[in-house]
Amino acid sequence: MRNYDLITPEGTKDLLFGECIIRREVEKKLMGLYLSRGYSEMITPGLEFFDVFNLNSQYFPQENMYKLTDAKGRLLVMRPDSTMPIARVVATRLKDAVLPLKFCYDQTVYRTEPALKGRSDEIVQTGIELIGSELKIADLEVISAAIDSLRAMGMPFSLEIGSIGIFRALVAKLDVSDHMKEKIRRRIEMKNFPALNDLLDSIGSSPVITALKKLPALFGGEEVFEKAEELMSDDNITGLLEELRGIYHDAVEMCGEGGEITVDLGLVNKTDYYTGLIIKGYLQGHGEEVLSGGRYDKLISEFGYDVPAVGFAVNVNAITKIIEKHGELPKIPTADAVVFAEEGYEAEAFKAAASLREQGMIVENALFTDLDSAREYAVERRIPKFIVIGEDSKEALL
Amino acid sequence: MSRPIRMALTKGRLEKDTVGLLEKLGFDCTAVREKGRKLILPVPDANLEVVLAKANDVITYVEHGVCDMGVVGKDTIMEMNGKFYELVDLGFGKCKFALATKKDYDFYGGYGIKTIATKYPNVSRHFFEKKGMDTEIIKIEGSVELAPLLELADGIVDIVETGTTLKENGLEVIEDVAPISARLIANTVSLKMRQAEIEGLIKLIEENL
Numbered sequence: 001m002r003n004y005d006l007i008t009p010e011g012t013k014d015l016l017f018g019e020c021i022i023r024r025e026v027e028k029k030l031m032g033l034y035l036s037r038g039y040s041e042m043i044t045p046g047l048e049f050f051d052v053f054n055l056n057s058q059y060f061p062q063e064n065m066y067k068l069t070d071a072k073g074r075l076l077v078m079r080p081d082s083t084m085p086i087a088r089v090v091a092t093r094l095k096d097a098v099l100p101l102k103f104c105y106d107q108t109v110y111r112t113e114p115a116l117k118g119r120s121d122e123i124v125q126t127g128i129e130l131i132g133s134e135l136k137i138a139d140l141e142v143i144s145a146a147i148d149s150l151r152a153m154g155m156p157f158s159l160e161i162g163s164i165g166i167f168r169a170l171v172a173k174l175d176v177s178d179h180m181k182e183k184i185r186r187r188i189e190m191k192n193f194p195a196l197n198d199l200l201d202s203i204g205s206s207p208v209i210t211a212l213k214k215l216p217a218l219f220g221g222e223e224v225f226e227k228a229e230e231l232m233s234d235d236n237i238t239g240l241l242e243e244l245r246g247i248y249h250d251a252v253e254m255c256g257e258g259g260e261i262t263v264d265l266g267l268v269n270k271t272d273y274y275t276g277l278i279i280k281g282y283l284q285g286h287g288e289e290v291l292s293g294g295r296y297d298k299l300i301s302e303f304g305y306d307v308p309a310v311g312f313a314v315n316v317n318a319i320t321k322i323i324e325k326h327g328e329l330p331k332i333p334t335a336d337a338v339v340f341a342e343e344g345y346e347a348e349a350f351k352a353a354a355s356l357r358e359q360g361m362i363v364e365n366a367l368f369t370d371l372d373s374a375r376e377y378a379v380e381r382r383i384p385k386f387i388v389i390g391e392d393s394k395e396a397l398l
Numbered sequence: 399m400s401r402p403i404r405m406a407l408t409k410g411r412l413e414k415d416t417v418g419l420l421e422k423l424g425f426d427c428t429a430v431r432e433k434g435r436k437l438i439l440p441v442p443d444a445n446l447e448v449v450l451a452k453a454n455d456v457i458t459y460v461e462h463g464v465c466d467m468g469v470v471g472k473d474t475i476m477e478m479n480g481k482f483y484e485l486v487d488l489g490f491g492k493c494k495f496a497l498a499t500k501k502d503y504d505f506y507g508g509y510g511i512k513t514i515a516t517k518y519p520n521v522s523r524h525f526f527e528k529k530g531m532d533t534e535i536i537k538i539e540g541s542v543e544l545a546p547l548l549e550l551a552d553g554i555v556d557i558v559e560t561g562t563t564l565k566e567n568g569l570e571v572i573e574d575v576a577p578i579s580a581r582l583i584a585n586t587v588s589l590k591m592r593q594a595e596i597e598g599l600i601k602l603i604e605e606n607l
Contacts, residue, residue, distance in 0.1 A: 118462065160590060191589070194487035194581075220593055262590060282587050287463015289587065
């Protein structure tokens with residue numbers, strides 16, 4: 001049998017030194033932001049029952065989840081997402097809690113990605129969920145938190161907003177099967193114009209079909225709304241467009257310098273449980289979104305509690321990758337002092353080091369029995385202060 | 399000026415056709431034509447950088463966003479899938495996926511599970527899944543036509559252009575699977591971050607197809 005004792009599974013990696021510092025800093029910044037906005041942290045188990053992710057609307061394809069069984073033979077998965085577990089908790093233990101509820105999280109999710117594509121199967125996500133409000137102000141709250149999250153990374157960003165509602169309202173007017181609607185959705189998502197046109201031509205021609213054909217091209221800035229209004233005259237849809245335009249204006253105002261707000265009416269993602277607003281965040285120089293979220297008013301009801309919600313997740317792995325690519329890895333902080341113990345003075349040396357640490361210094365105890373090796377170690381590590389505890393204790397600056 | 403837009407081209411025929419198209423748009427592609435062994439080449443007046451790669455790699459580079467756009471055959475897209483925008487059917491590189499068997503072979507007859515040899519296992523699986531037909535798929539790297547001749551497979555799913563190879567080996571197309579042509583694809587973030595440039599280029603291309 002072959003041994004794999006020296007490597008990690010595909011899609012996973014060890015982080016060392018500066019990599020850890022960057023990752024923890026990103027997590028700390030983001031979580032600090034959410035806590036300062038009044039969100040409280042939720043930690044859910046890394047293992048969940050498969051059933052939690054196998055609701056009527058299967059948001060996560062089973063082939064993309066890591067599965068195992070518990071001691072009773074029941075099927076478990078490694079959490080592929082944090083929103084569903086939070087929905088589960090809200091629908092059970094927090095059913096009677098006063099709304100709205102605001103949660104943030106910082107935990108790893110696991111998904112099987114195709115092999116040899118350079119993707120991680122283990123992704124750290126931080127994010128927020130705002131549960132129990134269907135108001136526009138809740139959408140704006142989440143957008144504002146998303147803007148702050150992107151801005152905190154200190155590089156040019158862009159936040160894109162859209163609404164799945166417009167697509168849903170348009171296809172609802174077509175007399176076609178759900179299967180056909182899904183085909184249309186997929187082509188719009190891929191902005192696959194040739195295939196979308198062929199498909200829609202096979203259904204017929206009407207203003208709705210013309211609007212659907214143009215939907216994936218409706219992205220950019222303010223001008224998108226004007227173009228959309230020309231194409232869509234239905235009251236219901238005009239209402240949705242007006243609503244989104246209002247959100248867009250507020251977002252532009254909140255964003256200010258350093259970032260850009262854009263709109264894409266062709267955001268109609270697949271495995272998403274979104275029902276209204278959709279947001280995606282990008283940082284310059286990275287080929288995939290680093291933030292994604294939206295409104296999911298029907299998800300929690302699948303756990304038996306009908307309550308609206310909106311939120312987003314930030315892909316911490318992607319952000320650390322960008323930071324590592326563009327900047328230098330931060331240096332590990334070196335100790336301020338090394339304390340060497342002469343024979344028989346070990347306990348005293350540890351006590352001396354402890355009292356220096358209380359003053360806020362980083363202090364190492366030298367793990368050598370001879371003075372020269374300890375000194376050499378301190379010089380090599382560039383530790384400025386060398387302290388000897390013994391018959392007559394002394395200090396030296398190196 | 400910002401970094402040039404990077405466009406990955408599938409080496410070979412699609413590369414030549416795309417260069418032809420770019421020249422038709424009035425861009426100077428001398429560097430690409432006289433490339434030698436270089437793999438990244440400038441098209442200066444278009445603020446474009448051409449990257450030459452194998453078909454599958456075009457998709458990989460575009461998906462990761464290290465190339466903003468790409469030109470690749472629909473065959474590769476169907477086999478690889480992935481997350482990118484498929485913006486324009488460029489109309490060249492036309493051919494088709496087809497199911498072929500030995501001449502006069504009753505492929506759909508009998509109840510035995512049929513064996514398919516192909517370089518495109520995903521395309522084949524998807525095609526027969528839609529028919530609700532269980533098949534055994536064997537991946538072949540070289541000349542797929544050999545498999546039915548050697549009686550390893552009942553049929554093949556492969557790219558057919560003229561059908562000459564099939565005919566010379568006593569095979570025939572019994573069903574078309576899907577038409578193929580070259581596609582212009584774009585990274586999902588690049589299209590948003592460099593919208594004006596990419597949309598401008600696409601408009602030019604569409605006008606000149």
